[in-house]
Amino acid sequence: MPDNFRLEEMGEMAGADIPAGPLYTLNCTVNGRALSLEVPPGRRLLSILREDLELTGTKRSCEIGRCGACMVLVDGRPVNACLTMAYQCGGAEITTIEGLGEAGLHPVQRAFLEEGGFQCGYCTPGMVISVVGLLRENPSPAQEDIEEALSGNICRCTGYGGIMRAVNKAIESGVSP
Amino acid sequence: MGALQDEPLFSPALRQPRSLREAWELKSACAEQAVYVSGGTLLRTQWEAGTAAVPQVLIDLRNIAGMEDVTRDDDYLTIGSLVTLTACRRSGALASAGPAAAEAARQIAAPAVRNLATLGGNIASGYGDILPALLVHDAELAVYDGNLLRVQPVEAWLERRWSGAIPPAELVAGVRLPLDQGSGGSRLAVFRKVGRREAFTASLVTIAVTADWDAAARTLRRVRLAAGGGSGRPQRLAAAEALLEGAELSRSLLGAVYEAVEHGFASYDDPFAGEQYKKKTAGNLIVSELWQTLELKARS
Numbered sequence: 001m002p003d004n005f006r007l008e009e010m011g012e013m014a015g016a017d018i019p020a021g022p023l024y025t026l027n028c029t030v031n032g033r034a035l036s037l038e039v040p041p042g043r044r045l046l047s048i049l050r051e052d053l054e055l056t057g058t059k060r061s062c063e064i065g066r067c068g069a070c071m072v073l074v075d076g077r078p079v080n081a082c083l084t085m086a087y088q089c090g091g092a093e094i095t096t097i098e099g100l101g102e103a104g105l106h107p108v109q110r111a112f113l114e115e116g117g118f119q120c121g122y123c124t125p126g127m128v129i130s131v132v133g134l135l136r137e138n139p140s141p142a143q144e145d146i147e148e149a150l151s152g153n154i155c156r157c158t159g160y161g162g163i164m165r166a167v168n169k170a171i172e173s174g175v176s177p
Numbered sequence: 178m179g180a181l182q183d184e185p186l187f188s189p190a191l192r193q194p195r196s197l198r199e200a201w202e203l204k205s206a207c208a209e210q211a212v213y214v215s216g217g218t219l220l221r222t223q224w225e226a227g228t229a230a231v232p233q234v235l236i237d238l239r240n241i242a243g244m245e246d247v248t249r250d251d252d253y254l255t256i257g258s259l260v261t262l263t264a265c266r267r268s269g270a271l272a273s274a275g276p277a278a279a280e281a282a283r284q285i286a287a288p289a290v291r292n293l294a295t296l297g298g299n300i301a302s303g304y305g306d307i308l309p310a311l312l313v314h315d316a317e318l319a320v321y322d323g324n325l326l327r328v329q330p331v332e333a334w335l336e337r338r339w340s341g342a343i344p345p346a347e348l349v350a351g352v353r354l355p356l357d358q359g360s361g362g363s364r365l366a367v368f369r370k371v372g373r374r375e376a377f378t379a380s381l382v383t384i385a386v387t388a389d390w391d392a393a394a395r396t397l398r399r400v401r402l403a404a405g406g407g408s409g410r411p412q413r414l415a416a417a418e419a420l421l422e423g424a425e426l427s428r429s430l431l432g433a434v435y436e437a438v439e440h441g442f443a444s445y446d447d448p449f450a451g452e453q454y455k456k457k458t459a460g461n462l463i464v465s466e467l468w469q470t471l472e473l474k475a476r477s
Contacts, residue, residue, distance in 0.1 A: 022188055022190055024191055040188040040189075041189070041190070041191035041235065042188060042189050042191075042235060043188075063225060064221070064222045064225050064226070065218060065221070065222065065286070065287075065289075065290050066377070068287070068289065071289055074292075077263075077289075077292045078288060078289040078292065079289050079292050079293055080289050080290060080293075082221075083217070083218050083221045083222075083290065083293060084293065085217060085221075085235075087191050087193075087235075087237060088217070088239075088293070130288075130289065133288075133289075147376070148283075148288065148376075149288055151287045151288070151376040151377040152286070152287025152288060152289045152290060152377050153287075
């Protein structure tokens, strides 16, 4: 386990005060578990997840917020982990693809499986996160809502047909937040 | 593209001021070594692309009270700089007071980026896609100069921004849009964007239009036209506005308006599109919107 973080019992969060020295104390929850990390304040959430916490389901790709492969939920809303810096996550609840599937496949994941919403699978964690974020806010989105919600997720395999089927199946199944 | 390494190349210090004054003092003290940041989405891509230097200090504005507020009084809708583009896109108040701006917010980036990105950041860039829309809504910016919050029209601020006249520590604290007093006719408010693909793409050309449409007289009044796009300067299109103001809208007038836009819009060549293409695109977008007004609203 990396030596720059420690798991803590869920409790009162520290404030986002300036740490002494160059490191920032990031207190947040990741997939429901409270943790405290000493990190450079500008360290990307993507690096924290993949390298520090070894949660590699969040994918690294364009690294400029264009492709959506690194999508995670921060306080329930999709954000690009490659654009998000550590200090912006103070006190946040972060959910990665691993956090969705801890109690078995999430209904959106199951819909992607059943409808062939992936081929190589590299974009899939980000796609699933974006769909979960959409359905949490709008359980019955119109087609244009779906297209807008997924406009920041790029897939180079499927042509999006299977993905749209998967989203519609998830909607029909009544995915609960 | 090679990604920035998080450490040691990217390890700026963090400062989190609690007031505009404190932020201004930090920036004044650090000068070019520090940047104001909130969402940081544009800055992050500039650092990755090498088009902006990685700063030594990040001045995080998010703890400054009042900059995330949206308020409305009898005359203005005021939106703090830290309001996210998602909040702008969903704001009923903005959709009412500044429909072209609300539509611009919908077309900037993608939802996940808009969840981080702020109105102030889009403005402070000097070329954000929200700016043409703010121009046609006669919006004003509240800028903090170290002593006072001063209100100035977006157009005047852009002039200062693009002439290099803005002191480094000056801070855009918010935007206010005048609440439309109405003219008895229907108000036209449009924002259009053309990029290299349909969705989630940087703009090549943006246009915005507001005007009062008098269907009986087939005239437009209080006409505001603006264009921008890419990293070009957002600008009002005064000559085209003058042609339209109070004149009967007709096919021949639209031809003249197209030529005025094409001639008046100053843009730039980039690796994907030449300036002439952008001029033509701006002209076509504006005239097509006016054409729809002529053809559709005239019938209604």
